[in-house]
Amino acid sequence: MKAVVLRGVNDLRLEELPDPEPTDKEVLIRIRAVGICGTDVDMWEGTNKEGTFPFIPGHEWVGDVIKVGRKIKSLSVGDRVVGECFLPCHICPNCKDGMSPAMCINPKYYGFAWETPGGMAEYHVSEEERLHKIPDTLTYEEAALVEPISVAYHGIWGVGGGVAPHDRVVIFGCGPIGLCALLICKVAGAFTVAVEPQPFRRKLAKDLGADVVVDPSEEKFVMEIMDCTKNRGATLVLECSGSDVALAASVEVVAKEGRIVLIGHSVGRKVPIEIGKSIWQGAKIFGSCDSPFFIPKTLDFMARKLADFTKIITYRFPLAQALTAFETARDNPEAVKILLIP
Ligand SMILES: [Zn+2]
Ligand SMILES: [Zn+2]
Structure with missing residues (x-):
């Protein structure tokens, strides 16, 4: 598959990687749209150290479930899904105190490390727990905005x-x-x-x-x-x-x-x-850190169509033009939200 890989500061590459294969407890997703976050651009420029190079960035994605592992209970092929950035460990003292996933001492942080890749790729595998089905009334572009x-x-x-x-x-x-x-x-x-x-x-x-x-x-x-x-x-x-x-x-x-x-x-x-x-x-x-437990609530809110959030999308690029898209995010004052379409 084609994927964007941040290899280091100012080193963004479009690479050909093996197609990921889901385990029994994972889901394979075909990414349909992914937003570029300011954090992604900052990590590329080296002003934000949250990511561990090399990794596939992208924590604002939406896609179609195209394959499910044997032990998946809540999702089927054809479901359209978005994913949380944080997956809490459930066993650290903060998790055991019932704190939000964003407070976990040892979370999986998708889109910031090689083992937990983001969505700037054609395909993505994920554990079931962090995925949410999107309402039928939302387009891919709308759903790609759910994280921000x-x-x-x-x-x-x-x-x-x-x-x-x-x-x-x-x-x-x-x-x-x-x-x-x-x-x-x-x-x-x-x-x-x-x-x-x-x-x-x-x-x-x-x-x-x-x-x-x-x-x-x-x-x-x-x-x-x-x-x-x-x-x-x-x-x-x-x-x-x-x-x-x-x-x-x-x-x-x-x-x-x-x-x-x-x-x-x-x-x-x-x-x-x-x-x-x-x-x-x-x-x-x-x-206010991240949006723990608020992706489903936000999807319900968005499904009411009370506001048109797509007006903040100012540019769309195919995945192959990811470098141009990142440069646009960095240099163009008229870039607000940029989407990559794999
Ligand atoms: Zn972000
Ligand atoms: Zn924890």
């Missing part, structure tokens, strides 16, 4: 306590996760402020229904946010950028007794932030 949508959906509904029409939501960062968060908040009828330095992404946020868009490179952007919330601030701050400016501004714009949900990656560096302000605001700050 679930990260936003879990941040809002799992960790953040939900969103209502009376909420004033400030979303920092209009990459795929921030834009998905925006659409989820719009479905709930909330007032939304999207904060993004990149003009194309600001325009996309506006097109997707943001009530106000703000450029954080403007000196007075915090004041702008306070103005449009009638000086009360955000009842819900969704930090989806990981940028220093946004993290610092989160405690400036949060309302009294508001919530701040940290979703964007900012691992490995210290950020100057006047964190004490959150005390006087009575604010709650949550860290």
Whole structure:
């Protein structure tokens, strides 16, 4: 089969590998679409060390079940499925304490190591436990977005306590996760402020229904946010950028007794932030990691067709053009979500 292999930093290759064969407890999947995540690009560029070279990347895929092992109980040939990134070990102290799979000390992390490959390939084998059937009403392209949508959906509904029409939501960062968060908040009828330095992404946020868009490179952007919330601030701050400016501004714009949900990656560096302000605001700050137990809920949400998430897909490439696709993700400011079609 053809597969994308990250052999090292700045070393992405399209390789011919043996077709994988499922064991009794595995399923063989024909991949139909796979999204490129910012994490994939960062690992390729060497700015993110989560992956162990060499490996097949891709944790945002959808495909058809084409063969099942003898001991598979819940899936049959023809089912259309998506897969979780994390598979918990079930035996570490955190798993035994009933914590979410993302807290497992020794998880299998698909799309980040050779033994647990991702979906940037024609075929993929997987254990049954991490697979979910997708609703008939979803297209492959829609289903390929479930992972980033679930990260936003879990941040809002799992960790953040939900969103209502009376909420004033400030979303920092209009990459795929921030834009998905925006659409989820719009479905709930909330007032939304999207904060993004990149003009194309600001325009996309506006097109997707943001009530106000703000450029954080403007000196007075915090004041702008306070103005449009009638000086009360955000009842819900969704930090989806990981940028220093946004993290610092989160405690400036949060309302009294508001919530701040940290979703964007900012691992490995210290950020100057006047964190004490959150005390006087009575604010709650949550860290939201991955989307444990939220892929099925997100699929149900998506099946309702309350929002068109495919509007965040800006480019599609055949698998053979994976290198061009990664370069586009890195270089083109108008690239938001890019899909590879194997
Ligand atoms: Zn990702
Ligand atoms: Zn564990």
